[in-house]
Amino acid sequence: MRTSSDIIPSRGGVRLGAVQGDRLWKRFRADLRKPFLIDRIEYVRDRVKGDTSGAYRWALRDVDFTIAPGEAVGLIGANGAGKSTLLKIIAGVMYPNAGRLRVGGRIGALIEVRAGLHSDLTGRENIFLYGTLLGLKRKRVAQVFDQIVEFAQIESAVDRQVKFYSTGMQLRLGFGVAAYLEPDILLVDEVLAVGDSAFQQRCLERMRQVLADGTTLLFVSHDLATMEATCARGMWLRDGALAQDGPVREVLGSYREWVEQFAETLESGDGPVRVAKVDVHGPNGGAPHSYEPLYVDLALESDAARDLALFIGVSEGPATPIFVARGAQRVKPGTTMARCAIDHVPLAAGRFYLWVAAFEPGTVATDLVPWHPARAFEVIGPQLEDTPRAVVRLSPVQVEHHWDFEAV
Amino acid sequence: MRALDTIPPEPPPEIAFHRRVSLLGSVVDLVRSYEMVTTLTERELRIRYKQAILGVAWALLQPITLVLTFTFFIGRTIPSDDLGMHNVPYALFNVVGLIPWTFFASAVGVGGLSLLQNLQLVNKISCPREVFPLAMVGVAVVDTIVSMVAVIALFASKQTAPHLLGVVWAVPLILLELMFTAGVTLTVSALIVHVRDIRQVLPVVLQMGIVATPVIWSFSKLTRVWQIGYSVVNPLGPVIDAWRSTILLGRAPDLTTLALATVTSLLWLLGGFRIFKRLEASFADLL
Structure with a gap:
């Protein structure tokens, strides 16, 4: 070889x-x-x-x-x-x-969307070109050719120039070429x-x-x-x-x-409403435990009396929240303390972000405090069971459940 | 976890990376990548000659219009004695010089830009990068072969047969021109990555070249000193002169100027390859 x-x-x-x-x-x-x-x-x-x-x-x-x-x-x-x-x-x-x-x-490499694809060449030509670059014989490339085309789902476009491919098609072909040519x-x-x-x-x-x-x-x-x-x-x-x-x-x-470190330093801005303090804790003030109560304490400062729609959310990374909770309250000028209690927090052990936002309710909700990660917190609990590699993404949520097995 | 502040600001000089490039090793790599060259050449040609008849017609258009223009305006103003060509029609005199020049100009013109044009590949795959300019030299070879149709037609129309001596000399003359062309193309394509202005200068230089090279005038009419000096600078001069002597007159070419041209071409090829390999390591950083 x-x-x-x-x-x-x-x-x-x-x-x-x-x-x-x-x-x-x-x-x-x-x-x-x-x-x-x-x-x-x-x-x-x-x-x-x-x-x-x-x-x-x-x-x-x-x-x-x-x-x-x-x-x-x-x-x-x-x-x-x-x-x-x-x-x-x-x-x-x-x-x-x-x-x-x-x-x-x-080395098969998928670097940037087009990998090593030549946009003037057709999909077919690209597959053979890359194969020969890797030092494979044409016959060997021909053997995996169909697999690549099938993986990339470009059956109908294989003889079209790559520059006419959609980004998705280019990406699929790029990955297919890199990952199938041994x-x-x-x-x-x-x-x-x-x-x-x-x-x-x-x-x-x-x-x-x-x-x-x-x-x-x-x-x-x-x-x-x-x-x-x-x-x-x-x-x-x-x-x-x-x-x-x-x-x-x-x-x-x-x-x-x-x-x-950087997420925690995020300021909640200096609009008409400010989130002055955020605290996440368990019943006795320490870190919350899986399945046990979790409290979110917020100190809100408002410059005037107004209706507030308050949202909090929890995410695992800087991405989509796992869940959100909404609260509504009319606040007076000055500081208002708000507490959200979650009786059985379904989070597994790990670090999470708390997100906060406040809106003025109405036909078009006005941003008073934009949706932002306000602080990170730790949940104490049992480690999740290992899932088989890459079959399922590791889940941050653990739900109460039980199994029944019965031979039939 | 590593303490990042223990890293020195610069790498210690003893670990500096030096890319070892051996000429032989590079040539071996290049030969192994021949399929890349053929694929790129094939592709370019397929685009160019997509419609077989029209494609060939376009390839012939340039040499034919040039020969006609030169013959009409220059051929009738220069007495054929001044060309040292006895009674050879000017059109034939001209086309024999034009074809080698056009080959050189199109190879350098297109091949010189080949790295910039293929930056998406240069950036992402590892292969000997000289395949890109060399593929364009390959394209110029095919174009030249196609333009032979025009040459044959011209000879036929003048009812003149080329001398067989030209066939004997064809192999060394073609090799000589290939060496020179490949050397210049490699050099230009590598330098253009570092100094993009060359892109603007290149067409001007090539335009000058058609006059500075003995396409419309006769190399044999230069004084001996000039001939020798010219051969060192531009090997195309003696090459074109040799084609004219052998094909049109059936005379042996001037071996002195041809020998000088060979040395120059060889130096261009080796030097161009060296420069290319030297600069190759930084191509991906700059594109």
Whole structure:
């Protein structure tokens, strides 16, 4: 079998499916968008003057890791933390400025929507082109061709140029090409979020199959629940540096905590109504427990007497709320204390966000306090049972239930 | 968790990444990626020659109109003695120079922009990046073969048969021009990524080239010193002169200028490949 070490001579030297990054550094020019002669002259002038400040920005700083064949690694980090840059370097599209990278085997990469698709070529031509790039024989590509077309659902469009494809079709073809042409290492960028949920499920399904076949997976996503369900190991990039590398739950935990630091500092604004204080607690003032009562205390400040429609919600991450509760009250000028009591809180153990909003009721509701995450809180309780990988997303809600089994 | 503030602001110099590129290794990679070149070439040609008859007609249009224009205005103002061509019709004199020039100009003109035009691939897949400019050289080869129809028609209309000596010399002359063209195309396509202004300058230079290259005038009429100097700068001069000597007159070409042209072409090819490989590592950063 041909490996990518044949394509790029200095790569390789590790086992098939392994990725080894050794103190990787990558910088970008600050004036990337201006590759004109005048910029070159300015650059040379600055260099002559000895002024190199601000000319570069480090996108990756001293990133050190070893990924064993068959591992499933989730790569997380805020936008601009260097995730895509790292993927591109592993894919062999970019080169690091310092450090060493060794990659064993063929790489299938889905980087940005179109992956490596050529928009002037038809779907069919693209599949064969990518296959030959990976070093597969035409005959071998022909064998998986139908599977790719079926996965991408482009049967009727396979002989049309890719530039006439919808974004969804391009994405499906890009993923199909990357994931079906027998890669030893599969790189998936956060683009999956662009697809609809049915497609996302099929991608996850395919990723699980590929993992089961022993392929190494490196997966970038902001969907932490999916990542937790798919990957065993997490790598957290922060400002281009590897902040944490370990079991996915631990890494995601630290990452969430880090994100919350910023969520907690969110101000509720200085409109006519302000949420001055938010507190979430159990019956005795401590952290709430699963199934036990949970109280949300709010201090509301209003500049005038008015009708208020008050909403609170709970979410797991910075996403859709798990549930919301609505309250209505006419408030007087000054401070009003509001308490919402939930008798049996259905949340499993973990960290959650409390969201708050206030509206002026009427035909068109006016925003008094916009819907925003007001604070994070912890729920104490039993850990959820592990669900099979990626079959079901890990659920944040646990409901009271019982089973009956009866032989018939 | 790692303490991030222990990371130095710059990587220590001893771990700096140096891309080792060996000429042989690169050529091997390129040969392995030949299918990429053929696919890209095929695609471009298919777009161009989609309607078989019209496609060929468009390919012929440019050389035919140029030959007619040059013959009409220049052919009748320059006595054929001044071309050193005995009684060879000007149209034939002209077309034999025009075809090598058109090949070069279209390869450099289209191939030079090929990286910019394929940035979505350059950015996302790992392959020897020279496949993009070289595929465009391939397209120019096919276009030139198609334009042979015009050449044959011209010879037929003048009831002149080309000399067989031209066939003997065809292989070295074509190789020579291919080396030069590929070298220039590689150089231009790589530099254009770093200095985009070249995109504006390129058409101007190519336009000048049709006059600066002996397409409408005769290389053999230059003084010896000029011929030698010219051959070092532009190998197309002696190449066109050699085509004219062999095909039109049945004479052996001037080996001195041709040897100089060979050296220059070889230097362009090796130098262009080197420059390309040197700059290749930064393409994805800049596109």
